[in-house]
Amino acid sequence: ARQGVQQRQLEPRPFKKPPSPSLSQGSRGSRESFPGLPLETSPVAPSLELERRLARHCHCSPPTPSQSRAELQACQKLGIACAICFVFMIGEVVGGYLAHSLAIMTDAAHLLADVGSMSVSLFSLWVSARPPTKTMTFGWHRSEMLGALASVLSIWVVTGVLVYLASARIISNDYEIDARAMLVTSACAVGVNIIMAYILHQSVTGRGHTRGYEKMEESPGCSVVRAAFVHVVGDLLQSLGVLTAATVIYVEPQYKIADPVSTFLFSVFVLGSTVSILRDVFRVLMEGAPQGVEFSAVKDVLLAVKDVKDAHNLHLWTLTLSHHMVSVHVAVGAGADMEDVLQEATSQLQSTFGFVSCTVQVERYLEDMAACRQCQDPRD
Structure with missing residues (x-):
């Protein structure tokens, strides 16, 4: 009898495949059921969230037809x-x-x-x-x-x-x-x-x-x-x-x-x-500023971005009459999120002024910038 019990214990049990988690089940119960998966508790579908994040990339917008x-x-x-x-x-x-x-x-x-x-x-x-x-x-x-x-x-x-x-x-x-x-x-x-x-x-x-x-x-x-x-x-x-x-x-x-x-x-x-x-x-x-784009207006838009304290080394020029370019240094406070500032500044420059290429350098604000000659605005 004891030998029969040992044989029954050694018999392999049928394998039951665990239910595969569905990404569409992005509810609150999903994280509790599968704690090891990085699931979001947001009601937004992960595919839409991924698309939204990719949409923030500066090169994701192809030329319009x-x-x-x-x-x-x-x-x-x-x-x-x-x-x-x-x-x-x-x-x-x-x-x-x-x-x-x-x-x-x-x-x-x-x-x-x-x-x-x-x-x-x-x-x-x-x-x-x-x-x-x-x-x-x-x-x-x-x-x-x-x-x-x-x-x-x-x-x-x-x-x-x-x-x-x-x-x-x-x-x-x-x-x-x-x-x-x-x-x-x-x-x-x-x-x-x-x-x-x-x-x-x-x-x-x-x-x-x-x-x-x-x-x-x-x-x-x-x-x-x-x-x-x-x-x-x-x-x-x-x-x-x-x-x-x-x-x-x-x-x-x-x-x-x-x-x-x-x-x-x-x-x-x-x-x-x-x-x-x-x-x-x-x-x-001669690398002149785009016609119809004012230097002061571009700087005001940059200074209106959250946590931006200064904008200098601002350069506006045109590759052709339809391709406007901009480069700028943006100084932010100590507690600012540089990635958010970069995304917001780039978005404002593209949507407000139609710049095709935006080069934004985000750096920490220093008091010495106010006295720096290279950080001053150009003459009128």
Whole structure:
């Protein structure tokens, strides 16, 4: 009997698999049932809690689809306008040759500059989409601004040549013009330039003001498209001037001087129309603050963050017209949570001012910071 009891004790008992804990059972009883598991007592599902924590990461927000669509639309607009411009440039060369008109020939040269500048703009948009490298850590975004600068410089060179030729023709007064051919060609030029201006036109989006920040909806590629649009507007005005001169010469042939005079007058306007583009390019290449973003407003937002006592070494600059950057040192008190301050400051900079890249250095506040020259704000 005793041997039978020992055999029964040695017999293996059937293994019962313990119930697996479900993460969806995030109730108060879960921690009591499974004390070894790091379960939260919050009614929020752990998956949602994880998503909320990941959402605080500075790089978790991918570029919005509207940006890629805007860049694609810019390329399409430039491509269509460039093709139309090239085809009609050939037509104007033929028409100017038949009419013996310097104004039409110079307008064709102006279109040649437009074709070149649009080609450079298309290339810059393509290059700016390339990813960053270890050498070009910011990527190739600023090639867009270089394309706009090349566009402006090309129109300055062509306009200078036009002014020189117009002045030489006024002085010599030795030329003949076929007014009929000039009239037909200039009328076609006006129509083609209107079509190109319509293609390149970008409607102005709504603008608002939020605590010192002027929200400007500048899409990638906007600067080069705007530069091309200014080119076309200049061509349109010049074509209108040529059409007016052709009408005058057709009615009164003795007033053939209207041909070089129209070229001279409207070239001045074309030069003036490029000033705003050159100003934007200068601001970006010189690391200027974003247009519409006030230095004092950015600092006030940072000082309003909990536990922040000082903000210094604040730098604002633009990678392009649509990529705003900021870096700053934030000084906090002794009992502050640096991680919370970092997250809150970054969130405020991105949501309030639309900065694409925010570099925030959190450090302990020291009394010596008030007397430090490097911690002082820059001049107005």
